Amino acid sequence: MNNTEITQKSDNNYITKNHKYKVIIIGASTGGLKAIQPILSALPAEFALSVIVVMHRHKDTDSYLERSLDDSSKMHVKQADEKEEIKAGVVYVAPPNYHLLIEDDGTFSMSVEGEVNYARPSIDVVFESAAEVYGEGLVGVILTGANKDGSLGLKKIKEAGGLAIVQTPETSEAADMPRAAMAVARPDYVLPIEKIGPLLRKLESEG
Amino acid sequence: MDKTNESEKIEFDLILQAIYQKYGYDFRDYAKASIRRRLRYRLTQSNLKTISEMQHKLLNDKEFFDSLLLDLTINVTEMFRDPSFFKTIREVVIPEFKKQPFIKVWHAGCSSGEEIYSTAILLKENGMYESSLIYATDTNEVVLDKAKSGIFPIEKMKDFTVNYRKAGGLASFADYYTAKYDSAIMDNSLKKNIVFSNHNLVTDGVFGEMDMIMCRNVLIYFNRELQDRVFRLFMDSLRPGGFLCLGSKETIRFSSYSDNFENVAEKEKIYRRVGVPLKNLKI
Numbered sequence: 214m215n216n217t218e219i220t221q222k223s224d225n226n227y228i229t230k231n232h233k234y235k236v237i238i239i240g241a242s243t244g245g246l247k248a249i250q251p252i253l254s255a256l257p258a259e260f261a262l263s264v265i266v267v268m269h270r271h272k273d274t275d276s277y278l279e280r281s282l283d284d285s286s287k288m289h290v291k292q293a294d295e296k297e298e299i300k301a302g303v304v305y306v307a308p309p310n311y312h313l314l315i316e317d318d319g320t321f322s323m324s325v326e327g328e329v330n331y332a333r334p335s336i337d338v339v340f341e342s343a344a345e346v347y348g349e350g351l352v353g354v355i356l357t358g359a360n361k362d363g364s365l366g367l368k369k370i371k372e373a374g375g376l377a378i379v380q381t382p383e384t385s386e387a388a389d390m391p392r393a394a395m396a397v398a399r400p401d402y403v404l405p406i407e408k409i410g411p412l413l414r415k416l417e418s419e420g
Numbered sequence: 421m422d423k424t425n426e427s428e429k430i431e432f433d434l435i436l437q438a439i440y441q442k443y444g445y446d447f448r449d450y451a452k453a454s455i456r457r458r459l460r461y462r463l464t465q466s467n468l469k470t471i472s473e474m475q476h477k478l479l480n481d482k483e484f485f486d487s488l489l490l491d492l493t494i495n496v497t498e499m500f501r502d503p504s505f506f507k508t509i510r511e512v513v514i515p516e517f518k519k520q521p522f523i524k525v526w527h528a529g530c531s532s533g534e535e536i537y538s539t540a541i542l543l544k545e546n547g548m549y550e551s552s553l554i555y556a557t558d559t560n561e562v563v564l565d566k567a568k569s570g571i572f573p574i575e576k577m578k579d580f581t582v583n584y585r586k587a588g589g590l591a592s593f594a595d596y597y598t599a600k601y602d603s604a605i606m607d608n609s610l611k612k613n614i615v616f617s618n619h620n621l622v623t624d625g626v627f628g629e630m631d632m633i634m635c636r637n638v639l640i641y642f643n644r645e646l647q648d649r650v651f652r653l654f655m656d657s658l659r660p661g662g663f664l665c666l667g668s669k670e671t672i673r674f675s676s677y678s679d680n681f682e683n684v685a686e687k688e689k690i691y692r693r694v695g696v697p698l699k700n701l702k703i
């Protein structure tokens with residue numbers, strides 16, 4: 214993985230090479246908005262990592278999700294664009310009706326390949342692709358959801374040396390997705406929502 | 421990055437090189453993440469163990485290559501995909517066309533043809549089909565044949581009808597096809613002014629004097645440099661004032677040819693070639 218290059222290209226000068234983690238990807242489905250909001254609101258405007266949110270959403274949705282997340286976040290929130298460079302301190306939201314992938318140079322790419330786990334965007338697709346690029350610099354988070362998307366991808370993140378966090382199933386609006394992730398990926402942390410934001414803040418300062 | 425990962429990436433690149441040298445299909449400048457995902461998918465579907473085994477197989481087994489080609493060119497499509505886009509074509513672009521005696525449209529990367537028939541329906545409903553010619557091209561012969569046949573699975577028509585309505589369609593959508601067993605056969609009157617041909621955007625040349633080029637959800641698979649080359653091809657294929665339509669996550673704004681196009685509907689990714697003299701073009 215070429216973190217140095219990503220760092221050099223970025224114009225956000227508060228990223229330094231001694232951050233262990235570079236990117237956090239949060240996957241959520243049923244009940245996801247309410248679960249993501251408190252996590253984002255716990256992060257500062259100048260958070261040193263990039264955050265990518267992958268929510269299962271209807272294909273013709275407008276920017277409601279982006280706006281709702283922006284309202285609850287101090288960080289800048291935007292929909293991910295094709296070939297856009299992934300920068301620290303920004304929350305990127307996966308667009309509806311496309312799969313989101315990460316290229317070696319730390320930019321987004323997209324595909325209209327068919328649904329994976331009945332979803333497009335699929336959390337597995339992003340996780341797998343990001344694990345390849347960021348390796349141990351990646352944090353994967355699985356929140357509430359009524360399916361199994363994300364569990365295999367979370368396993369890939371772990372295999373590549375990254376960190377896996379899962380919302381406690383009992384505190385999830387829909388417990389299937391956290392349960393599947395726990396069964397398949399042996400996460401490092403299983404936590405209720407209110408503890409995930411603070412943990413991410415702590416990870417920020419790990420070198 | 422660990423070493424296995426790095427070697428794997430090299431092996432994937434070698435596969436693309438092998439495909440190019442043996443079969444002439446050039447995927448070398450495609451965005452890598454999706455390509456690797458598809459190659460890996462084919463590997464798990466086959467009984468091959470390693471990427472180098474796969475390379476050997478594809479070089480010596482044309483049928484295997486053909487299946488790989490289908491994996492690499494993602495062909496997923498629908499009629500009136502992004503209804504608001506087609507609504508804008510209906511409301512903004514078609515009225516412009518009405519000022520002309522004849523129009524030429526190029527669908528580049530038309531896949532199995534759902535998008536072409538959508539355009540054909542729009543032209544027909546505006547009384548313009550008879551004075552139009554639609555060029556439908558793709559690099560994948562299998563999907564191009566499907567497009568030619570104009571036969572689609574009947575179970576998809578429900579979704580397509582919903583899209584058609586959202587795109588501003590007022591007629592009865594079922595009048596455009598005949599249902600037969602599990603197929604919907606598109607009406608011949610929609611087909612007669614469509615010219616189907618194999619065209620590869622990486623290796624083939626210009627189509628002259630188009631009034632509109634639709635190339636949606638194809639450029640997302642290309643890297644920046646290749647996107648730029650294809651934008652150049654489109655610019656050279658459009659008459660000044662001709663329309664360029666891209667997919668909802670594609671834009672010409674970060675390309676070298678951005679200045680040669682003005683926005684018609686930025687959100688729907690509809691642009692128009694400005695009529696600048698050739699010497700002022702950025703080349």
Ligand SMILES: C[S@@+](CC[C@H](N)C(=O)[O-])C[C@H]1O[C@@H](n2cnc3c(N)ncnc32)[C@H](O)[C@@H]1O
Nearest residue numbers: 493494497529531559560620621622636637638
């Ligand atoms: C996802 S489909 C897009 C179909 C349709 N335009 C739509 O948006 O629904 C992408 C198509 O691009 C074609 N394609 C990929 N590479 C190409 C190339 N180099 N030249 C021409 N077509 C290409 C594929 O074969 C596939 O049919």
